[in-house]
Amino acid sequence: MSRFFWVRHGPTHAKSMVGWSDIPADLSDTAQLARLSAHLPEGAVMVSSDLVRARATADAIAGPRLRLADERDLREIHFGDWELQGFDTIPDQDHLRAFWERPGDIRPPGGESWHDVSARVSGAVARLRAAHPGRDIVAVAHMGAILTQVQAALGISAYDAFAHRIDNLSVTELHWEESGWQARGINHLP
Template sequence: MSRFFWVRHGPTHANAMVGWSDIPADLSDQARIARLMAHLPGDALVVSSDLVRATATADAITGARERLPHDADLREIHFGDWEMQAFDTIPDQENLRSFWDQPGDVRPPNGESWHEVSARVDRAVARLLARYPGRDLIAVAHFGAILTQVQQALQVDAYEAFSHRIDNLSVTDLHWDGIRWHAGAINHIP
């Protein structure tokens, strides 16, 4: 069995749609970082998205664990023209509502759809499972990337997956038994 411990990066405090923008995380709550680090398996491998908010969070919790190279396929949803805009400032509110209410093929202008995000993250997970079978992996990623995997584990549609909270510095553990995914705790705050 392989276990993935999905950790959402530290908070950015941005009040906008942050996808591929490379903005830093606030990792000043050292007590919370220490609790998170202690909660995670000590012999797990650590991988992260290549965006600085994820890499810095991964570096903060790695400790003596082995750190794998960053993986761009673990990035957040690419919001395209909506990037770094507040929800209420997006000119095409109908398309924005469809993106969140009917996730699938709807995409932001010059961005990616839910199905595209899911396929990208699935590729990264498949590579990691193939390279490190039976290992525990800590994957520091983003809200959307984590939800793609929650969707698979729970075998629900994307809209239902979006109903789950994924807080900053939370842990979502998913287990691969070689045939299917099983969900442990979702959005656990150590």
């Protein structure tokens, strides 16, 4: 069995769609970071997205864990032309609504679809499981990346996965067993 402890990076305080932009996280709540680090298994290996908000969060909570190289495929959804824009500023509101209400093959201009993100993140997870069989893995990533794995574990639609809240500095625990993924906890705030 492999256990994944998905951690969403620290808050950015951005009020727009932040995907691949390299915006730093606010890691000033050192007490919350300490609680989070203490909650995670000490013998785990730790990996993060290569974006600074995830990397810095991972470094802040790593403690005694073996820190692996950053994994580009754990990045957030690539919002393309919508990057760093507020929802109400997107000219084609029908396209924007379709992207969020019928996630699947719909892409933002120059961005990626839900299916693209899911395949990218799932590929990284498969590589991590193969490289570290039976190990606990702490993965510091982004809301969209984590939700792709919640969707897989619960066997639900992408739309239903979006109903799950993934707060900054929360832990979502998923186990890989012979029967597949099992969700043990979603959006736990230590």
